[in-house]
Amino acid sequence: MVRNQRHRSRVAQAATEYMMVVSVIIIAVVGASYAYVPTFRNGVACLADEVSTMLDTGRIGNAGIKRDDGAGAAGCCSGGCGNNTSRTATAVPPAGS
Numbered sequence: 001m002v003r004n005q006r007h008r009s010r011v012a013q014a015a016t017e018y019m020m021v022v023s024v025i026i027i028a029v030v031g032a033s034y035a036y037v038p039t040f041r042n043g044v045a046c047l048a049d050e051v052s053t054m055l056d057t058g059r060i061g062n063a064g065i066k067r068d069d070g071a072g073a074a075g076c077c078s079g080g081c082g083n084n085t086s087r088t089a090t091a092v093p094p095a096g097s
Contacts, residue, residue: 033040054060 034044057066058064059066
């Protein structure tokens with residue numbers, strides 16, 4: 001029984017170490033992409049702007065319920081990012097209708 005517990009502990013430790021190595025590699029790739037690829041940097045800035053707008057207004061595109069008068073942040077991505085300008089989000093109807 002003790003041997004089985006040791007084996008599980010080693011397996012769990014190996015899995016944790018594997019996840020740590022993978023996460024470090026991913027962070028390195030993202031960091032290098034951000035530093036050397038302007039398109040990636042612009043995409044990150046656009047994503048940050050869109051997330052800020054979503055958090056300010058409580059809406060994603062036209063979907064969701066407004067939290068305020070709609071005067072949230074409007075930045076570089078108000079019309080969509082890159083070639084993805086044909087979004088088809090629709091407003092969510094109120095509950096019970």
